[in-house]
Amino acid sequence: MFSIADNLENVRNRIEKAATAAQRDHASVRLLAVSKTRQASELIEAVQHGVHEFGENYLQEALDKITEMNDPSITWHFIGPIQSNKTRPIAEHFQWVHTVDRLKVAQRLSSQRPTGLPPLNICIQINIDNEDSKSGIALSELQPLARQINELPNLHIRGLMAIPRADADNTELQHSYTQLQNALAELKKLCPSADTLSIGMSDDLEVAIHCGATIVRIGTAIFGPRSYGQP
Numbered sequence: 409m410f411s412i413a414d415n416l417e418n419v420r421n422r423i424e425k426a427a428t429a430a431q432r433d434h435a436s437v438r439l440l441a442v443s444k445t446r447q448a449s450e451l452i453e454a455v456q457h458g459v460h461e462f463g464e465n466y467l468q469e470a471l472d473k474i475t476e477m478n479d480p481s482i483t484w485h486f487i488g489p490i491q492s493n494k495t496r497p498i499a500e501h502f503q504w505v506h507t508v509d510r511l512k513v514a515q516r517l518s519s520q521r522p523t524g525l526p527p528l529n530i531c532i533q534i535n536i537d538n539e540d541s542k543s544g545i546a547l548s549e550l551q552p553l554a555r556q557i558n559e560l561p562n563l564h565i566r567g568l569m570a571i572p573r574a575d576a577d578n579t580e581l582q583h584s585y586t587q588l589q590n591a592l593a594e595l596k597k598l599c600p601s602a603d604t605l606s607i608g609m610s611d612d613l614e615v616a617i618h619c620g621a622t623i624v625r626i627g628t629a630i631f632g633p634r635s636y637g638q639p
């Protein structure tokens with residue numbers, strides 16, 4: 409029988425095992441529950457089993473759940489593509505955005521971040537396998553973009569995010585993730601606050617943790633298969 413509690417236990421065990429194998433403290437890997445297409449009741453069940461961070465891809469769906477749940481203990485991460493005319497509600501309602509890939513969006517998020525809230529935590533999305541269908545910048549564009557974003561007052565650069573090719577094998581994943589790990593080390597010289605590598609999903613969290621993931625974004629392995637909205 410499918411249960412969110414059992415699935416969570418299984419995912420946490422996988423994270424712990426992978427961290428141990430990589431000689432890392434498992435507390436250095438945060439579990440982000442990817443809750444796109446899920447009902448608020450399912451998220452609440454996850455909250456009851458210790459999840460406090462959710463990743464959402466679709467803005468209106470996310471805003472509905474944020475309002476319905478009205479739970480200040482939750483950290484909301486926006487992990488979907490960003491339309492530049494939809495930045496205001498993201499700046500107002502989320503604590504993290506993983507998918508920043510252009511200056512215009514960063515500028516808008518910074519200027520629309522309400523005063524009184526801490527800076528918005530930002531990951532720059534890298535299109536690590538140079539796929540036409542994916543958002544994100546090339547690694548070669550990272551330094552100039554990061555330099556400009558670093559000047560914006562209400563954003564806090566936290567690191568890098570990537571979604572590798574869906575059909576990549578373990579060797580290819582490891583190659584891509586290692587490039588990201590090196591890029592993060594470079595980025596840290598420019599932005600000491602950059603401490604985050606947002607990589608790893610249900611099928612590849614072990615490789616990602618081996619390569620330095622600090623946030624794994626897990627949907628299916630927690631909530632079961634999605635019936636729509638598969639990216």
Ligand SMILES: *Cc1c(COP(=O)(O)O)cnc(C)c1O
Pocket residue numbers: 442444465487488571609610611625626627628629639
């Ligand atoms: C849906 C999604 C995930 C989760 O994928 P699963 O394979 O269901 O774990 C992670 N990251 C992003 C950006 C997603 O859109």
